[in-house]
Amino acid sequence: MKFSINQSTLLEALQNIGRVVPTRSTTPILENILFDLEDGGLKITGTDLEVSITTRVPVEQVDTPGSIALPARVMTEMIRSLPDISIQFELEENNKLKITTDKGRYHVSGLSKDNYPEQPQFSDAENFTVPNQLIARMLQKTIFAVSSEELRPALMGVFLQIMPDEFRMVATDGHRLSKIVNRGFKAEVSPLKMIIPPKAVQIALKNLEEEGDTELTIDQTGLQFNFGNTTLYTRLVEGEYPDYERVIPRDNDKTLTVDRELLISSVKRVSLFASALTHQIRLELSPNQLLVCSEDLEVGGEGRETLDVEYDGEPMEIGYNANYLLDILRHADTEQVVFKLKSPVRAALITPTAENENESFIMLIMPIKLG
Amino acid sequence: MDARIKILPDLVMKRIAAGEVVERPASVVKELLENSLDAGASSISLIVRDAGSGLIKVVDDGCGMSSEDAALCCERHATSKVYTSEDLETISTLGFRGEALASISSVARMEIVTCRQNDSESSRLIYEDGSVVERLKTAPRRGTAISVKDLFYNQPARRKFLKAPSTELRHIISVFRHIAIAFPAVEFELIIDDERTYDLRAADRKQRILDLLSSAQAHTFIPVEKTIGSVSLQGLISRPGSGRKSKQNQLFFLNNRFITDRSLSHAVMTAYGTRLSRNEYPDYFIFLTIDPSRVDVNVHPTKIEVRFLDSRLVYDTVRRAVADGLRTPAVVPELQLVPGKISGARRAAARMRNPEEMGQLTLEAQRQAVGSAPVVDFRSGSRERPPFWQLHDTYILTQIKSSLVLIDQHVAHERILYEKALASLEDKRGISQQLLFPQSVQLDAGEFAVLTDMLPYLNDIGFTVREFGKNTVIVEAVPVTMKNGTEKELLLDMIDMYREESGGSDAVTEKIAAVYACKAAVKAGDPLTLQEMASLVDQLFSTKEPYFCPHGRPIIINLTLEEINKKFGR
Numbered sequence A: 001m002k003f004s005i006n007q008s009t010l011l012e013a014l015q016n017i018g019r020v021v022p023t024r025s026t027t028p029i030l031e032n033i034l035f036d037l038e039d040g041g042l043k044i045t046g047t048d049l050e051v052s053i054t055t056r057v058p059v060e061q062v063d064t065p066g067s068i069a070l071p072a073r074v075m076t077e078m079i080r081s082l083p084d085i086s087i088q089f090e091l092e093e094n095n096k097l098k099i100t101t102d103k104g105r106y107h108v109s110g111l112s113k114d115n116y117p118e119q120p121q122f123s124d125a126e127n128f129t130v131p132n133q134l135i136a137r138m139l140q141k142t143i144f145a146v147s148s149e150e151l152r153p154a155l156m157g158v159f160l161q162i163m164p165d166e167f168r169m170v171a172t173d174g175h176r177l178s179k180i181v182n183r184g185f186k187a188e189v190s191p192l193k194m195i196i197p198p199k200a201v202q203i204a205l206k207n208l209e210e211e212g213d214t215e216l217t218i219d220q221t222g223l224q225f226n227f228g229n230t231t232l233y234t235r236l237v238e239g240e241y242p243d244y245e246r247v248i249p250r251d252n253d254k255t256l257t258v259d260r261e262l263l264i265s266s267v268k269r270v271s272l273f274a275s276a277l278t279h280q281i282r283l284e285l286s287p288n289q290l291l292v293c294s295e296d297l298e299v300g301g302e303g304r305e306t307l308d309v310e311y312d313g314e315p316m317e318i319g320y321n322a323n324y325l326l327d328i329l330r331h332a333d334t335e336q337v338v339f340k341l342k343s344p345v346r347a348a349l350i351t352p353t354a355e356n357e358n359e360s361f362i363m364l365i366m367p368i369k370l371g
Numbered sequence B: 001m002d003a004r005i006k007i008l009p010d011l012v013m014k015r016i017a018a019g020e021v022v023e024r025p026a027s028v029v030k031e032l033l034e035n036s037l038d039a040g041a042s043s044i045s046l047i048v049r050d051a052g053s054g055l056i057k058v059v060d061d062g063c064g065m066s067s068e069d070a071a072l073c074c075e076r077h078a079t080s081k082v083y084t085s086e087d088l089e090t091i092s093t094l095g096f097r098g099e100a101l102a103s104i105s106s107v108a109r110m111e112i113v114t115c116r117q118n119d120s121e122s123s124r125l126i127y128e129d130g131s132v133v134e135r136l137k138t139a140p141r142r143g144t145a146i147s148v149k150d151l152f153y154n155q156p157a158r159r160k161f162l163k164a165p166s167t168e169l170r171h172i173i174s175v176f177r178h179i180a181i182a183f184p185a186v187e188f189e190l191i192i193d194d195e196r197t198y199d200l201r202a203a204d205r206k207q208r209i210l211d212l213l214s215s216a217q218a219h220t221f222i223p224v225e226k227t228i229g230s231v232s233l234q235g236l237i238s239r240p241g242s243g244r245k246s247k248q249n250q251l252f253f254l255n256n257r258f259i260t261d262r263s264l265s266h267a268v269m270t271a272y273g274t275r276l277s278r279n280e281y282p283d284y285f286i287f288l289t290i291d292p293s294r295v296d297v298n299v300h301p302t303k304i305e306v307r308f309l310d311s312r313l314v315y316d317t318v319r320r321a322v323a324d325g326l327r328t329p330a331v332v333p334e335l336q337l338v339p340g341k342i343s344g345a346r347r348a349a350a351r352m353r354n355p356e357e358m359g360q361l362t363l364e365a366q367r368q369a370v371g372s373a374p375v376v377d378f379r380s381g382s383r384e385r386p387p388f389w390q391l392h393d394t395y396i397l398t399q400i401k402s403s404l405v406l407i408d409q410h411v412a413h414e415r416i417l418y419e420k421a422l423a424s425l426e427d428k429r430g431i432s433q434q435l436l437f438p439q440s441v442q443l444d445a446g447e448f449a450v451l452t453d454m455l456p457y458l459n460d461i462g463f464t465v466r467e468f469g470k471n472t473v474i475v476e477a478v479p480v481t482m483k484n485g486t487e488k489e490l491l492l493d494m495i496d497m498y499r500e501e502s503g504g505s506d507a508v509t510e511k512i513a514a515v516y517a518c519k520a521a522v523k524a525g526d527p528l529t530l531q532e533m534a535s536l537v538d539q540l541f542s543t544k545e546p547y548f549c550p551h552g553r554p555i556i557i558n559l560t561l562e563e564i565n566k567k568f569g570r
C-alpha cells in the first residue's frame, strides 16, 4: 500500500469522518479510522457502530492495494498541522505507516484491518431519491426536539414517515414536539417508517449539498445516505414511535399572534432572570398585550417586558421553559408566529403565519404549571 | 516517711458506692492503670499474658509507695486519695474508694514492687489471698510495678465465666485505649503475649487519637469546641459519610475519665440528624471538663457512670458543639479556601454567616469557558485546561486554588433536588412540567396503597398524578426539576424506596423529598456536558448544605496540592 495525496483533500475527509469517531469508547478500536487503498482511490471509514461514514478520496501513484486502521486523533492532528502539500503514505512491516513529506518522515503505528468492525450489510434494501433541499429543511425543523432520554429510546430520533401522498418528519421529547409534512414530494418507494438517530441527522445535514438529490438506501435496520463520494450509514432506532397525532390539540381556541424576533429577544433577556434550574418564564396574556416575566426566588432577580400583540382571548397566565420556547421560535421562519392556546396546563400549538407550498409545519410546547 | 495511706473512717466508707469492681481481666487493667495515673506516672507499660488470666502487669514511673504504704494498700478502704466526706465532693483522682487493690489481691496472686524518688531500695511484697506472704528489698527503681497472676485462681466459678480469650482481650484493649486517649501526655505501651501491640509517645489529644486509629481515618475528623457556663467541651467528631459501621469509637470523657452516658450519645446523634446514612455510626471523642463538685462519679463502683448536676446544660453543650462542628466549612475534607471572586459560589457565600472565612471558589475563569466547548476526556488531556472534567461519568473534577475538587454528581444533584422538593412541600408550590404524553402506570395493590399515602405530597412537589381505575394512575405532570422522560420508572422506584424507609423518625415530607431527590437525580454513569456540569456546581453552591447529601454522604472531596505533592514525594 503506497500512495500520495494532497493535505487539504485528506484533511477535509478526516474531519468529516471525525464526526463519528468516538473520543472515548469502551471499544478502543473505534478510536481508529480505516484506510483502504483500492484501485479507484483511498476509502476512509470511521464508525461508532451505530453510525458509519465512508469517504472516497482521489490519490496519486497507487501502488498495491492494502488496508490499515490508524488512530484517528493523531492522524487528524498530524495532517492538520501540515501545509497544503503532497504527502506520501507507505505501509511497512508490522502495521507501521510511513508518512513522508518533502521535509519530514513520520511513522504511525496502526492496527490490522481484521480488528476493525465490518461494514453493515443491507438485506432487502430499497432505494429512493429525495431532493436535498427538502430533506435538509425537514431534518432541520425537527432535530431540535429530539429527546436525549435513554429510558424512552423511541423518542431518541427523528421519526420519518413516507406515505403514498406525503413525506413527514416528527420529533418530540415529551415536552415539545415538532412535525413537518410535505405533500408535494412523491417517493418512488413503498410506505415506510423509521426513527433516525440525531447523530446521523446532524452528520447528514453537514454533508447535504444545497442543490441536487440524494439517494437513500433503506432496510429494516439501517438507512444509508449516498452523497457522491461519501456514504453515511446509520442503524435505525428500534421501537414504536408514540401516537403523536393523538396529543396534537384540535380545539385550542385562543389565538396569539406575535412578532417572532421581538418575542425571541424579550424571552432571551427575561430568561436571564429565571431560575437556572427551571428556566421558567411566565407569559401573561391580556387583550392585545403580552407580558413576559420571570423571577428567581433564590437570587432575587426578576425581569418583565411588555409586547404589543394580537390576542383576543380572556386573560391568562402560562409558564414555559424559556429554552424550549426559544428553540421553537427560532425554527418558525415567518416574521410573525401564531400561538393557539387552550389553558395554562394544555399544550400550545405554534405555527408560522404562512405555510410553504405543500407544507404544513406545527410545533407544540407543554406549559409549566405555575406553583 | 509518713504513711500516706489511711483506712477510711466508717462514715466515709458508707458513702461510697459499694460493689464488686473485679469482674474480668479488663477491670484489673483499668484499676491498675488508674492507680498509675493517680501516682503521676509519665510512662506506663501494660503487659498481658493469656488474655489477662495468666498475667496482668502494670509498670509505672509514678510516685511509688513507702514500704508501710505498700503493706497497707491492699487493705479494704485503704486510700491516700480521700480522707474525709468533704473530699468526696471534689474528687480529682481516678480512684477514691480504696477498694481496688484489696479486691484484686483477694482473687489473684499479686506482687508489688515499689520505690519512691529518693528511696535507697525498692520494696517487694508478695500477696496471696489478700495478705502479704513475703517481703523483700530489691534495687531501687522509681515507680511501681504491680503484677497480677492467675486471676480468679481461688474462684473456679468466676474463672469459668470468663469469655473466650479473644473477647477478654478485646475488653482489655478497649480499656487501654480509653485510658490512653484520656491521658495523651503519658507514654503508654501495651505488650500482649510478648508482642508490643501499642507504643504510644506522649502527644496531644488529636495525635493520640490518630495514633490509635488507622491512618485511613485520619482525614475525616472535625474538631469541636464549646463552653457553656460551667461546662466546657473539646473533641473530635467524624465527618458524616465517613462510613463507620461500629460504635467502638463513640467515646465520652469527663475530667479525663472515660464515661458512658446514653443521654449524651443521644445528644450527638441528634446533632448529626439526617446527615448520617442508615447503619452509619460516627466516631466521636468528646472531652468534657466540669468542676468536680458539679458531677457525681460516686454512682457506680466502676465509676463508668456519672451523674451531672446540670444534666440539661451538659446535653445542650454536647449537642450544640457537634451541630456547630458539622456546619463549619472544615467539614469538607481539607477544603482550602481563598478569598476571591466568583459567580458560582456567590449565592452560597451570601448565605454563609461568615463569607470571608468561607472564601469562594475561584471558578470564574473556568466558567467563562463553559458553553461551546465539547465534553473533555479526562484521559486525553487537551491543550487548554478545561473548566470541568467528568471522571468515569460519575465525578465532576475541577480545580480551586491549590487543590483538586471532586464532586459526586449524583449526590450533588440529590442535594439540589432535595432542597427544592422540601421547599415545594413547605409552600405547596411545586412547579410542574406538563407532559405531552401522560404516562399510565399499572401498580400492584401494595404499591397502589403506598402511592395513595404519598400522593398529596407528590402533588405538592409538582407531580400531577391521578388515580385512573383499579391500581392504575396517570402521571400528567412532573416536577420541573426532573429529568425528561423517566416518569414511570421514577414513580415505581419512589414507591419502593418509600416503602423500605417507612418506620424511621424523619418527617414524611423529608422522606418524600429524600426519596424524590435520590431517584430523580442524575446517576453515576450519566455523561454530562460541560454546561450541565457548570450548572450543577452552580446550583450545588446555592444549597444550604453543599457538602453533604440528604443521606449524609459527602458531596465534595478536596485533594490538596500539598497531599498530591506528598504522594509524588516532592
Ligand SMILES: Nc1ncnc2c1ncn2[C@@H]1O[C@H](COP(=O)(O)OP(=O)(O)OP(=O)(O)O)[C@@H](O)[C@H]1O
Binding pocket: B005, B031, B035, B036, B038, B039, B060, B062, B063, B064, B065, B073, B074, B078, B079, B080, B081, B094, B095, B096, B097, B098, B099, B100, B101, B102, B144
Ligand atoms: N501505682 C501506684 N503508685 C503509687 N501508689 C499506688 C499505686 N497503686 C496504688 N497506690 C496506692 O494504693 C492505694 C490503694 O489503691 P487502690 O486502687 O486500692 O485504691 P484507690 O486508688 O485509692 O481507690 P479505688 O478503689 O477507687 O481505686 C492508693 O490510694 C495509692 O495510695
Ligand SMILES: [Mg+2]
Binding pocket: B031, B034, B035, B094, B095, B096, B100, B101
Ligand atoms: Mg485505685
